[in-house]
Amino acid sequence: MRRNAAIELYRCLLMFGIVLMHCVSQGPIVRIVPYRFLMACVTGFVFISGYYGIKCTSFKIVHILATTFLCSAIGLFSCRIFGWGSGQPHIWQYFISGNWYVWAYLVLMAIAPIIDRAVESDKQHRWAIPLLVAVFGWNFLAGMPVIGGLLPHPVGFGSHTF
């Protein structure tokens, strides 16, 4: 599929916004107002995924996991070379617990076909979508410990903590 240059520009700006958001949140003083404003950049990324839909393929999953692992390795390797910080986690611990967005995206990728079918199927049940939006906005970790415990993010967090 041919990509739209304007949408790619929007994605580039969103990514710059995310980098800026993390930059603003570093250091002793967190600038709350720009930080909150820039949070919409993450929403923008997921919005694009939702608008165009996500296709779950094995190649895509492998590509995401391989890129994540490689980038985590590069990050930790540069820290070791330059002697930045101490007591950093093992590569596997960091791979599992340090990338919440990747795990969230993979969960989303798995559920996306079901959501697509539900939204596009019939107009009779479309009223339920905002309700489902609210339900899935719920923090499952706090609200439903059993389901929350099955998610990779808390598992990784647990493995890192203990």
Place this chain on the structure above:
Amino acid sequence: MLVVFIWAWLAGIGHTKEFVFPVEGFATESPLTLIGIYMAARWFRVSGLECKMSSKAFAGIFVLGLPFASIGVANYNSPFAFVMAMSLFVLFKRHMKCGTWSLAVAPSLFSIYMLHSTFAGQRLFIMAEDWLMSNRIPVYSMYLLVAAAVFASCFILDTCRRGCWYLCRKATTPKEVN
């Protein structure tokens, strides 16, 4: 729908979320928060709302949302953030004319995200901030410069990675014999 979104609005505002059930609900960070945004975006496309509304309406929503977003967004799935992202997306899609250079940067975006969020990326932020602070550059200009520097360095690193990957593939792919 209206009730759900009013509830979500209140839950999305930092100061009112404690009065809205559930306390750790719509506004709390969770991997599954993305599902709500995805579903809403899908609904936005299917509902045909995009065709019914003019660009002026979307621009108005964006401009009106600016002050609310800066004070009211408590998390990624805040309706303020969603409305902002949605209106800006439609405006870009309809009116933005741009060269193909963005297509060259786009494949590196995921790697840029991954690289800048590592310990090394965080260290780069701190080092660059220290250096710029010692040169007395205004705070927000400093943030912009640091973010641009980190973005560019991650892009260069990922371009090298992609170049290596391309060369490896080229070397291992058997040549066609006529």
